[in-house]
Amino acid sequence: MRLKHSLFVFLSAVFLLISSAFAALSDVTVDTLKRQQSLLNTLASSSEWLGLLHFRTDSLSPTGYSSFIDDPSFFLAETGKVDAEAELEATLQAMVSENRGIRESVVCHFPLRKKWLEAQLPNISTLQAPLSCPEYLQWREEVNAAKVSLIFPAAYLNSPSSMFGHTFLRFDPANVEDDSEWLSWALNFGATINGDDNSIFFAYRGLAGGYPGQFSMMRYFEKIKEYSYMENRDMWEYRLNLTPEEVERMLMHLWELKDVRFKYYFLDENCAFRLLELLEIARPSSPLTSKFPLTAIPADTVRAVIEGRYVAERRYRPSEAVLLKERIRRLDESERELAYLVAENPEMMASLDFSALPLSRQGAVAQTAYSYNRYEQRKTQRSPDLARRSFKLLQRISQLPADSVEPAIPEPPETGHGSTMMGIGGGSRDGDAFTQLQFRYSYHDLLDRQEGYPRGAQIIAGDAQFRFYENDNWELHRFDIINIISQSPVNKFLRPLSWRVQAGFERVWSDFGGDKAYQVNGGAGRSYDVAEGLSLFGFLTARLEHDPEYKTWITPAAGISTGYLLNLPWGFQSTRVEGEYFSSDEIRYRGVLEQNFDFAQNHAFRAHLSQEWNRSDGRWEAGIVYRYYF
Amino acid sequence: MRKMMLAVGFLSMTSGAFAEAPGGPDCGWGNMLFAGESGLPIHLLATITNGTSGNNTFGMTSGTNGCSANGVLTYGGSSLVNLTPIMDEFSEDVARGHGDALTTVAVALEVKQEDRARFNQVMHDNFNQLFPSENVTAEQVMKSVIDVMKTDTRLSKYAA
Numbered sequence: 161m162r163l164k165h166s167l168f169v170f171l172s173a174v175f176l177l178i179s180s181a182f183a184a185l186s187d188v189t190v191d192t193l194k195r196q197q198s199l200l201n202t203l204a205s206s207s208e209w210l211g212l213l214h215f216r217t218d219s220l221s222p223t224g225y226s227s228f229i230d231d232p233s234f235f236l237a238e239t240g241k242v243d244a245e246a247e248l249e250a251t252l253q254a255m256v257s258e259n260r261g262i263r264e265s266v267v268c269h270f271p272l273r274k275k276w277l278e279a280q281l282p283n284i285s286t287l288q289a290p291l292s293c294p295e296y297l298q299w300r301e302e303v304n305a306a307k308v309s310l311i312f313p314a315a316y317l318n319s320p321s322s323m324f325g326h327t328f329l330r331f332d333p334a335n336v337e338d339d340s341e342w343l344s345w346a347l348n349f350g351a352t353i354n355g356d357d358n359s360i361f362f363a364y365r366g367l368a369g370g371y372p373g374q375f376s377m378m379r380y381f382e383k384i385k386e387y388s389y390m391e392n393r394d395m396w397e398y399r400l401n402l403t404p405e406e407v408e409r410m411l412m413h414l415w416e417l418k419d420v421r422f423k424y425y426f427l428d429e430n431c432a433f434r435l436l437e438l439l440e441i442a443r444p445s446s447p448l449t450s451k452f453p454l455t456a457i458p459a460d461t462v463r464a465v466i467e468g469r470y471v472a473e474r475r476y477r478p479s480e481a482v483l484l485k486e487r488i489r490r491l492d493e494s495e496r497e498l499a500y501l502v503a504e505n506p507e508m509m510a511s512l513d514f515s516a517l518p519l520s521r522q523g524a525v526a527q528t529a530y531s532y533n534r535y536e537q538r539k540t541q542r543s544p545d546l547a548r549r550s551f552k553l554l555q556r557i558s559q560l561p562a563d564s565v566e567p568a569i570p571e572p573p574e575t576g577h578g579s580t581m582m583g584i585g586g587g588s589r590d591g592d593a594f595t596q597l598q599f600r601y602s603y604h605d606l607l608d609r610q611e612g613y614p615r616g617a618q619i620i621a622g623d624a625q626f627r628f629y630e631n632d633n634w635e636l637h638r639f640d641i642i643n644i645i646s647q648s649p650v651n652k653f654l655r656p657l658s659w660r661v662q663a664g665f666e667r668v669w670s671d672f673g674g675d676k677a678y679q680v681n682g683g684a685g686r687s688y689d690v691a692e693g694l695s696l697f698g699f700l701t702a703r704l705e706h707d708p709e710y711k712t713w714i715t716p717a718a719g720i721s722t723g724y725l726l727n728l729p730w731g732f733q734s735t736r737v738e739g740e741y742f743s744s745d746e747i748r749y750r751g752v753l754e755q756n757f758d759f760a761q762n763h764a765f766r767a768h769l770s771q772e773w774n775r776s777d778g779r780w781e782a783g784i785v786y787r788y789y790f
Numbered sequence: 791m792r793k794m795m796l797a798v799g800f801l802s803m804t805s806g807a808f809a810e811a812p813g814g815p816d817c818g819w820g821n822m823l824f825a826g827e828s829g830l831p832i833h834l835l836a837t838i839t840n841g842t843s844g845n846n847t848f849g850m851t852s853g854t855n856g857c858s859a860n861g862v863l864t865y866g867g868s869s870l871v872n873l874t875p876i877m878d879e880f881s882e883d884v885a886r887g888h889g890d891a892l893t894t895v896a897v898a899l900e901v902k903q904e905d906r907a908r909f910n911q912v913m914h915d916n917f918n919q920l921f922p923s924e925n926v927t928a929e930q931v932m933k934s935v936i937d938v939m940k941t942d943t944r945l946s947k948y949a950a
Contacts, residue, residue, distance in 0.1 A: 381875070544924075554881060554917075557886065562888065
């Protein structure tokens, strides 16, 4: 690829020379172009051309515009990154060149530019002449795309970085219903990772744009294995209503981006944003990227694509973990016990307990045990013992009636509340009334409306609350930089750790220092589903606190937190009791009752009642806030 | 902002297994029952940036993807089928008699729509021949698949 790249740099340099020594190239078509300078101006500033070059407004660029793409191999003109007109001229010069080799290499590298110019400039005969691009055609045939689907692997618990979701595309052949979409090609935009980097460096570079982002393609089954099997993420498949012509445009442009290196930024120029660009190329009349000037959270972009009327059909692909949970759910208590035993020791299938079951129930029990083993294996290297047990179960399953489960389809991600939230409300603290304003940048907390979000997961990034007390000024009441909770329920089969982490500023009820605390805290614990919609949780917690009015700079503390989360018809309710003991011998504890009332997708009320104590005194508080999500 | 991102990255690292560098020699995603692929490359950055590791290709030709370098399943064309990346799923589908992995293998072998049910049934009935032990290799399984098909009147034409 290096070679090709330098060839292009060389070629574009040649063209610049040619155009400056204009007379040297006494081609009629170039004369034609020269006479049509105003037409060139118009073309170069058209939204289609700017779209093909991935231009956006850029105040730092001398032209006021620049391309998202930094890779020089994407441009023929030396100034192509900032000058759309120079790039247009260079492209045209090459595409009408007398030298067939130059013509071919540029046309075949930029098939969509060619197609567009051909339509815009019908009078230039050289542009209209057919050229064959065997490499492109071979690839196009291999990809075999007649339909395009947008795939959204949802978040999974215990991995906050997955909670924003991911998006990629899948290209299906025309007859995919008859065949296997497992073999369809998936198009992914992601960072290209150097496996030698150490892990922390990894994360930092990935987020700060230090890794090159690239499109890559793989068979869809690899994606299924990655998300559904390995990471236990449900997948949502949105088949798009692109016309064959639009699919063609998308593929042609994809070819132009084949080896292009983007910078990858986690928050804005990420997978979701790049796919929106592709959709815009396919259907220029329907702008999408302009809706995401700051961040492109995949779940939000899915909503935008649906609102932009791109989607024909939606399908749900449950993760392996969801299937396992459904299998467990369909067993009765004694069958569950049996499945657990059989998973550990397949020889138990010879027991009376097992053989007394009807064949279909034997199948269900053996399949549950097998799925459970598989789920467990996921986390380790292959072990001969586990493989032997799994194989024994599989042998038995092959002799028993097949057991298929179809879990209930959850609410799709696009029905979820918006990921940014503003709130206004008020309340009273010890009889002192206050007004409260809140802005939460993202994303979802445990009490927010459940639809479209994973259960038991909270991820808050950037949440500011301001208060105005009577006879006082506005003050910052609380600021969460991050506040993440992962509560996955423990049962007989699955014993995940629940955990939480929070960092930020808050007002505390302290009898030692002031009320301002800059703090970071975390906890580990367990969560249990005790009834439908009711879960209990308990955490051991640790905290580091900086109080500017207290003599030690950092004060550590240890504590506990326990409570319940209850799903009521009008919204989630939670009560928690927690306390901390500080190294300074300070003690604080509190009880908090919160109730969410969600009356629409993007509207809710949140009420709270709390009491805080320290060694000498207590204070209470009650309040209610209206929340608007967008 | 930077602070927040770092923290998020750090968190997910502690919560996920960090078995080995991504993109191991076979780039396998957890082929656990049957040997042949490396364990589990759950890797942090791949999750955060949705990245792929090494072996980045553009689907230019089949089989160049590092995860399945020695011959890939294809639509039409080649009947050289490499089962390795989907061995677990295939074995489970054969045991049950249906499923996506079974269909995938049928498609790769160019078994026509009207013979797919037959294909599923024959594979299912011959589970023990296809999978004699947990140490069977993908090549052996593929050979057995072809052998079994050859003995069936309706499937033999695909196994020639």
